[in-house]
């Protein structure tokens with residue numbers, strides 16, 4: 001299958017948009033002044049978005065630094081993420097599971113993990 005027709009459509013749309021006279025454009029949103037010295041934040045990672053969408057309905061991230069937590073190492077973390085997405089029937093791919101495990105590890109666990117593949 002080719003993406004050429006789709007790309008062509010996008011191109012036509014772009015052309016049409018640029019042909020609209022300037023006055024017809026909606027007023028520009030005012031850009032909120034950035035707080036002094038604020039560092040621009042990178043957009044949230046896929047892992048963070050997945051976790052925040054599906055996982056914090058019943059536990060806050062406090063779950064992950066409670067005493068006696070289950071996760072002991074990187075593979076254990078991946079297994080728990082796999083188990084939970086399975087419980088919730090989310091059908092995440094291995095890549096998604098690793099993304100969420102990586103997010104939790106970066107944010108909370110800080111376990112030594114195998115070098116990224």
Ligand code: HEC
Pocket residue numbers: 051054055056057058059063064065068069070071077080081084085086088090100
């Ligand atoms: C139905 C409620 C519920 C949902 C939804 C849920 N969790 Fe949990 N989670 C728990 C409970 C309760 C525990 C602690 C008891 C246990 O592990 O059985 C837990 C424990 C964990 C742990 C182990 C924490 C530790 O170090 O001891 C991980 C990791 C985890 N969840 C990840 C996830 C992820 C990722 C998702 C989203 C796919 C998710 N959970 C969705 C209820 C939930």
